[in-house]
Every structure is written in structure tokens, then in C-alpha cells.
Amino acid sequence: MTARHCIVHGRVQGVFYRDWTVAKADELGLAGWVRNRPDGTVEALLEGDADTIARMVAAMHEGPPRAAPTRIDQREVEPQGLDGFTRR
Template structure:
């Protein structure tokens, strides 16, 4: 399965992307994460449904300095990524 997320809150300048890459790779997910100009973070996750759901649960908390206020979620088409990367 694949999903696209937009994370709102204090998610830039708090190592959120690096934490996301490390956590997603540890779970065996593929995809990417990037900062957006409006201060949000966008992520594309691909993997088994249970693993994607586990990752989204972890992303609600994020790294220690982050504060996630809201996660927007949309279904996405798998793009066939082989690993998880920071953009």
C-alpha cells in the first residue's frame, strides 16, 4: 500500500526528516520525506499496510523536539521505491 501525508505543527528545524528516514528504514518502508515551503512536512510511505499504519502512529509523536498537531492523509499509488530517502 502507499499513502501520502502532510504533517502540521512544529515539524521543521527539529530533525523530523532525519528521524523519519531512520524510523522508516528500520521498519522496512520505502518512499520519501521533504519539507514544504509552508512549514509542513510531506511524506510518501510504501509498504505492508500494518507497517505503514505503525509508522504513521510513530510519526504522530516524531522526534523529541517535534510537536505534530495534525496529519493529513491521502491514498497514493505505489511508485516502486526501493528504499526510504530524504528529499
Template sequence: MIARRVVVHGQVQGVFFRASCRRAAQEAGVAGWVRNLPDGTVEAFFEGPEDDVGRMVDWARHGPPHAAVDRIDVTDEPPTGSGGFAITY
């Protein structure tokens, strides 16, 4: 198990990024959370098998159809053992 924290920059709020991310994570079997930040970015935490987390990091590079991702910042994090995937506020 590995974990990655991702901060997504660009036009990523108001385009169903969080809901689409949760759906993609649930389909991939990845645990964690996603939330909007006050500066207009979206932050996500992905935890699970390396290949599955890697797919979610790749997904975050483009997001849902109406998102315009400029860049993402990826940080390795210690796994927390969390289960499920949530939208947090």
C-alpha cells in the first residue's frame, strides 16, 4: 500500500472535479478523500496498491471533461489505513 497527496491547479472547481474523482477512485478501489481549497485548487489523498494510486494520479492530470488542469503537485505520504473515498469540506 502507498499513498499520494495531490494538489490540482487550474480551472478545477465548479466542474464536478470532486464527484468525478470520487467515482473514479471508487471504480479503481482506491481509498482517500478529495476537497476544494480556498485558493481555487483541489486537494486529494489517494491510498491503495501502487498501480491503482498511480492511475488516480494520472487521472488527476486531466480530471473530468470540463476541467482545465494546469499542473499537479504530487507528494508521497504515509498510508493511513483508511477505507472508502469521501468528498470532504
């Protein structure tokens, strides 16, 4: 198990990006959370196997139909052993 902390930049608030992230992470079997940040970005913590996290990050570059992500800052972090994926 591995974990990745992500900050998604671009048009990602007010376009159902968090709800889409929860649904996609559930579909892929990842654990973690997603939340809006005051600066207009979206923050996410993804936990699971490295290949599945890579698939999720690739999908996050597209997001839901009205989103327009411009970049995702990522860093490896220590897994917290989370269960399920939540919207904060």
C-alpha cells in the first residue's frame, strides 16, 4: 500500500469535482478523502496500490465534464490506513 497527496489546480470547484472524485475512487477501490481549499484548489489523499493510484491521478487530470484541471501537484506520503473514500 502507498499513499499520495494531491493538490488539483484549475477550474475544479463548483463543477462537482469532489463528488466525481469520490465516485471514481470508490470505483477503483481506493481509500482516502477529497476537499475544497480556500485558494480554489482541491486537495485529495489517495491510498491504495501504486498502479491504481496512478490510474486515479490520470483520471483526475480530466475530471467531470465541466471541470478544467490545469495541473496536479503530487507527493508521496505515509499511508494512514484509511477505510473508504470520503468528501470533506
